[in-house]
Amino acid sequence: MPQPATPYPSVTTVGASSDTTSATTSATTSATTSDAVDDAVAGALEEEQAALDAAWSRRATVLDELEVTLTAARPEDAAARARIARLRARRAELRAADHGLVFGRLDGDDGSVRRLGRVGLPGATEDDEPLVVDWRAAVARPFYTATPVDPQGVRRRRHVRTRGPEVVGVDDEPLDGGLDDSGLVGEGALLAALDERRTGRMGTAVATLQREQDDVVRADARTPLVVQGGPGTGKTVVALHRVAYLLFAQPHLAERGVLVLGPSTRFLDYIAQVLPALGETAVVSATCDTLVPGVRPTRAEGRDVAELKGRSSWLPALRRFVASLEPDDGPLALALDGEEHVLSAAQLAAARRGAVGAGSYHQARERVTERVHELLVDAVADRQAELLARAEEGFEDVLGQLDARLAAADDRAVPTGATGSDVDGVLSESDLEALRVRVAADRGVAAALDAWWPRRDPAAELARLLRDADLLAAHATDLTAADVARVVAEPAGGEDGWSSSDVPLLDALADLLGDPLDGAGDETGEDTRDGVFVAARAAARRDWAYGHVVVDEAQELSGMQWHMVVRRCPTRSVTAVGDIDQASSAHRQTDWGEAVGDALGDRWRRADLTICYRTPREVMELTVPVLRRAGSRNAPPRAVRSAPVAPWRAETDERTWPAVVSDAVAGMAGRYAGGTVGVVAPTTRLAALRDTLPDGVPVLSATDAKGLEWDAAVVVDPDGITAEPRGWNGLYVALTRCTQELGQIAVL
Template identity: 30%
Template sequence: MPNDKASAAALRRALDIIRDSKGTGTLIFGRADTPEDRLYIGRQRVYDEGRDLKVISWHAPAAAPFYTATVDDPRGLVLKRTIIEEERRVVRLIDEIVAAASSDAPDLTPSTFGDALLAELERSRDGAMRDVIATIQAEQYRIIRSAAEGTVVVQGGPGTGKTVVGLHRAAWLAYNVESLRRTGMLVVAPTPNLLTYISAVLPLLGVSDVMQIHLPALYGGSAVVGRVERWESDRTKGDASMAEVLRRALSDRVDRDPGDVTFTVGADRITIPAASMRDVVADALSRDLAHNDVRDVLRQTLAQVAHSSYLAHQREMGRPAVATASTIRRLNTITNLLDRVWPRFTPEELLRGLYGTQSWLVSACDGVLTVDQRAALYRAPENALSEERWSVADIFCLDELSHLLDGPPVSYGHIVVDEAQDLSPMQARSLSRRCPTGSFTLLGDLAQATGPWVRDTWDELLLHVAPPSHIVEELSIGYRVPATTLDLAARQLGYIAPGLTAPRSIRPGRNDPSVRHAPAEVLGSRLAGLVGSLLADSLSTAVVVDDTDFDRWDAELTTLDVPHGDGRAGDFSSACTLVPASLAKGLEFDAVVLVEPAKIVESSPHGRRVLYVAMTRCTHELHVLHTLPLPSGFSDLIDHPADDDATSVVDGPGWDPVPDAAPPAPAPDSDDALRSRVMSDLGRLSPHDLTLVAALVERLATPTERLDHP
């Protein structure tokens, strides 16, 4: 169990959800037949009384055909059977004959994928991620079995299963790579909320010796996270140049020329010449040790130099030498000298002092940061160190200082990092220190980057976290998010990541996404009614709101008697969970109700990316509820002022909306009339909106980059 309270609490919440949910984990879930043999596949090996192997474990090499057989390449199988269990009872057997001719599946359609997978995808979510060992797909299995050496980057859009691939890879490596059982493995989630959601997977797979923590818990010091920084400060503190600033700041505290040093032993006054002191400090600076470790060496050296000076003085005076080197080492004069020449710090003490001292900042930042960047670092210290509250970006500055002051942290043989696209260079350095071999699995989606570090490629991040040996694997098939929802969300890619292609979803979903308008005074009651209908259909539901509105909607849902979990605190045990948009990443619910998407877009420099993430958290249904005008990307959805009007997004060219109880459609405008109306509408837009419209028109006018259906 992790030492930090947040990670430990997240693991307990996840296990509670698993205990309260259906099923206990299938022991045997698969059977693979060849013309000559039959294999049963399960979570672990099973022997009979005579020690004959009856069930092979899913991560054994012999189980590979069960996962890799395709229509084009059945891998010698004539039958693949998946066993579906609930509450320790077999409820369904699904037989898939995988030796069919490839001509039976010419394109990517739901029939390309096994019935077992489709049945699993229709299962309702219950607040914790599950293992998928019975339904791992071939492209996922190939990544899971990648060699442990070097770094594997798994780039995957919403619903492609990148997180579950990373967790199953950790279990596979733990089983198959003996050296990792000695050196240890680590799984890192960005937040305690996401850790709660994912942390039950490895225990379900029988893996108990892989540490799981959230990212800030990498630093084991006393700092308490409780400060929200301005974007400029986060960006400055997360940049790799901050490592040089911190190194300089520590170096500035060393007195390289302390001058003559005089101390007394009894009635004698002894002087260590300035030249000798410079040599002592220079020797300390040459040591390849952490700062605080050098201080211990320096104490010994100073004591020896002082004792030699004492002996020389006594000989010169014709007196016997009484004091030993040990006696001199314990003198207050030596301790005070050591504090002046080579002071001891905790990371918190040093960083607090640096942030609050302008002259120190100027010296440490000179030639490294701009004046504005340096200004973003300054803050007045609290009255006491214990009262300081630190931002997440501060935590990784503290971790860098901990390395400089006290040496390398505990290391691991392999580290799996979820949502790696949001890592700052300083966070990447922190991870790299904990895995010197560079054996990483980095999971992420560049389009879902929502922090200060938005990237077009993985190259820059890999410079900080991994050696040159790395591969980038892309998951192209969406298993979780319904096709119509994913296509609607993919409109945002034109604004946030035009170089990326949205995954192709294999699922139609229960219903098309819907958009409902309501006046502000009834928005809450409309939300309560919609949530009630979703819960009545036994759909786990997330109400996703802008962060600034979280407290308001928490209070309003309580007033309207809508039971809900607090997603901000990581409580996913209720059928309905209120989730701030910034924390929705990585989560998964049957249904998502997105409230006021325009506020989400406007809330941060990367609000449109946050919206893209929020729209893709559902496995069955997406509903949009709003009073404010919809942001671009929804522009062709009709916005009606009437309370009960709703727009249902349908699959087809142009995404023509179908309003409930719509009046007869008027005759289409002529080209001239339509052009005139569009020009009139453009005249009412703000400069910012005009820029967005211009970008959209340019993309729509380019046939190879059309955002709608072909």
Template identity: 35%
Template sequence: MTDSDHTTRADTAEVAREIAVEQAHVDLVYAELAKAQARAGLVEADGLARGRTDRTGDVRDEELTGLFERDALVFNAARRRSTLDTQYEGLVFGRLDLDHALSREGAPPDREVRYIGRLGVRDDDYEPLVVDWRAPAAAAFYRATPVEPMDVLRRRVLRCKGPDVVGVEDDLMVAEAPDDLVVVGDGALLAALTRSRGAQMRDIVATIQRHQDEAIRASARGVTEITGGPGTGKTVVALHRAAYLLYSDRRRFESGGILVVGPSSAYTAYIERVLPSLGEESVTLRSLGDVVDGITATRLDSPEVAALKGSLRIRRLLARAAGGRVPDAPQVFRAFVAGHAVRVDTPALDRIRSRVLRDRQRNLATKAVEAALAEAAWASVREGDRAEFMDRFDGHLEVEAFLQQWWPQVDPREVLLWLADPELVRRHGQGVLTPDEADLFAASMREALETGTWSVADAALVDDLAARLGTVQDAPSEERGFYEIEELDDVSQFGVAEVGPSAGSAGGAGSRTAPSEPRERLLHGRVEGPGEYAHVLVDEAQDLSPMQWRMLGRRGRYSSWTVVGDAAQASWPDAQEAARAREEAFGSQERRLFHMDTNYRNAREIFDYAARVVRAEVPDADIPAAVRETGVQPVEARTTAAEVAVAVRDAVEALLEDVEGSVAVVTPRRYAAQLADVDGAAGGRVVLIDPMSTKGLEYDATVIVDPPEITRESPGGIRVLYVALTRAAHRMTVLAVD
């Protein structure tokens, strides 16, 4: 921050002149950008023109070469044009005024002006007009301080709206400014933080401080942990680290990809533009509810159910379900093979299943189980020629029909739905779950079937089951002759076998019942194996359950990691169990820690209120120092449950008068229906949101509805209330409900 004793305050006319100077340079940059776009378009057109031929028949080698050149030119030109098209918003955001003589005592002045932006732009003489923010030449923009100026006289932040410069803010890095250097504003960092926030997080590359920059540029290897309380910029630092890694080691991270995982779909929608706006597209952005392909979840379980599903002990229930009988499948095999009546009873089938699954995944064990069934069938006969029997058994239509029902390819989502049957859950959960817990779990699966929606916690369970079962294999496309089709349609009663008592009412993969519409939604798409990434970035890491850490660990076996979190905001109750699962996901990689201790988001009056609340139950909470004051204390009001909608509307109207940007109404589930019409009000400036979904988000003002109810319904109790109380930058109203 600039020392106020050495800051020259510019008057209005000077500010206007400074903006005009910067506008002239920005206009030049955009003119060059337009030229670059035109050149990219010409290259693309030239590529399309290459390789064309009017010939028919065989294509000669030179024609193939022309086609290859065309495709390469078109691809690269289109990619370049797409990159240029994304750079119009805030392309130039910074300026450095340097004097390289500062570090050389007695040397004459050696001045340079260097503009910083989202990508490098050069003029026709190949002179740099803008330096890419990730380039070494831009490092001083982030690292320079009055203590260590790095030859910087003045650091200027340009505030732009599209191609228009609307303001400038300066930090002075030397004790005394040269006479020709105008310094504008009270400092770039606080000016950026006091401006309104929109519906998506603004890119604050321009205001990253030195200690944040050190975290961004830390080694790409191992595990980089970024900790700190609310409002300390952890998320922005982590996202810019992802962009920097792509820039600094493009081959590794562009080919391997970066997985960014946030707590909710609201969070991912909020930040989705940050990385693309920096020119990086090799990033997969997922919320915890859609990390697994084939699962999209936003619904939250009750705290009791979420704790049950997230604990590692649930793996024993899943293991037994994955290795158990398929509901409604036949439990006895009967067929007529090579002149012999064959019968394999239930205990023998159970032994086959247990033996095969000892070292194989279920969906990859069809051949092994068929061979084991053949041996059991021969053991039940032991008459005639064994080789002839085995030969006839292989490919026998009745055997195939039985295996399709008894050993089908099993979708992991279907296995989880089997557990909607409380009797099945109690049987598989014996010694793992209490009867009450078994009923809670089964009820949560019935809720999924009734609503056609998964819960966020279900995604990790499906992933665990997928790892046990293996990827569902596509059926071979065999063509059968006419008589074989006739024979298959007329399979004898031996082929359908004896169906034992139903193991569950949820229906299995062998069930003939047509799926209902909610079930179709639950099973839409396909669950694939976990992708492998070069880097995994996890935000709000303190909230991950042990099962969710295992889910991410499968995707990060060979990855480096960036992990962002704050224990005081945790919604997961058992920190020790989560820590063990987290360490297992990281493996033996080296660790480094960066701690952020300054709250730039919240006005001090708001943060002091939130800190008092959380310290009452979490005395060792990591409380950062808030650096900004508004002079306005949070408003406390009271209402009744019947009048809560009126009270919220009044509070929102008052806040809309006080702030220019967004207002969030943070409500527990109890009042969500009553307040539904608030969402989207004032031209989209007002949003209705639940406390858990506020993680990682920020607003200009908030209305916090019924704090005790938020504490009661939230998995993390007071810690989740603390999150809600630290979302507002400028104003907050806390509404108690009698």
């Protein structure tokens, strides 16, 4: 492979077999004899194999000790249960570390030697240095960030390539020379990883994270982070490793779990093994379409309507709509024991003022209902006192004489145990409490309150709003009459089903209405072994608050979908990664400020990934005019690799194009055995391609291909892709899916 034009630090690569052994040496490296090189290679491999053997042995010992501790542990209280959960998480982490148990080494200027791995392993005694340092620990950071210009106390960095318990290669990188800072580290290990075959599953990359990527991984989580990165810059793997790092550095986040939002279920399948492979299991993966339990979109709708429904202005519109659902001011008549009691408008207004700030519609309803019950109890007590007063009128003298006689005979009286209204008609505290219970349980009172302030179902209310032009116009005041007509023309809810853009509206309305049932969704004290139950419980709750949220392909989210994200992480511990130039959804945002400003305000910061590791330089050069046509405001990332096969273009016609594509895919499949060849085409050609090509060949639209990568890619009918909505953005996506070879087949 031709060397990239960018200068790299000096790297020496050694390996154990012909398929993993390579050697690249700086031109300034002194010549050595063949025997000396062989001895150095053998010595490095032997040294690292001994270290890896010791790590595997130590891991087995630690796992045995954990099993003994867990067997004896008793969940006697919350602290004990929390400790057990941590021990189980540690066990799961160690069990998952078969690959990359040791992947790096740092030799310090002070003579220290630290080996890095997927998990930390302590020494045999408390006084011993760690046998392996966890890659997320602060002392491991120079492995990713040190350069010859800024060595950070490191004399040499070594990348150790392993296959299970076997060391298969070593890359040495001296950092004590005066070489230029290229912004890259570990060239040998990085390029070896990039040249691996794509299997349809994303792998971990902790051994090859680069400096700007590591800056993102370890960034402060207190401020929302938006990461802009073009194709091949490692956005997704960086975001997922950031999750692993945050769960290590801030373990309290695991108590609430982590939500990973992706653009499609296919994409989630692609990344599914990354976090579990890093030992993090309290993770929920979802798309915006699946965030509301029990609701799945079943209906497609036009892009114009999707754009209208995605606007953040729906949030105040829905607030106005929910406020209109509360009862009007006016008196309320309630009957108890066949007697009617009327609560005045002033009393009810005061009760409602007391519920201000209660939160949702149903929370306010419950608070007002409690106050109305008290008002009814007061009304009943006042009525009884009034009736007693009327009954006593005209009998004052008789009652006075009776009271005097009873007082005179008090020492001879026989106690009856009667109190309160049994004696003087005035309700005692026990009488009042009994009355409160009776009022709360009275079905007639409950029915009257339900009619006055009914419980509301979010789905039914949203469907009613979206179907009623007058109602919608009254509350969605930013929509024009034409906009309202377009929205109302689309079916919504019930037998018609929901669209993707309806889901954020339903989520927002459900949040504003709240849960109509007291205590619904209460958490239980069930076992949270290895974090799996946390994930299952969180996925089942619409109102779950996560410890952290990762949003991949974040440029695709509408304003209302961004509000869904913030609703699930009130602390705004959010990492969003994407490429605004690859946007294909219906919304019109063209920069990150427009995309996230409504939901995040000014409290977010941007980071940029500028180096393309995946897509070859020759392919990225093809994207420059495409980005210009797409209206991009960003510079494309700088590619650091050359393609083993130059990008090519073929032309065909409407009659023969399926056969031409089939031949091209077959040829690529032969060249990249064990890898993947993908096909990207306009949506109108997908069915024919899937009928023509073998099962297992990915055939996708540009939108569905986003975030995926293959060894080789065939872009069919590029002009047809550009003719689709946001088509130049789509062509940019299509051209940048390959790691080795790109072919374009034009249909004339």
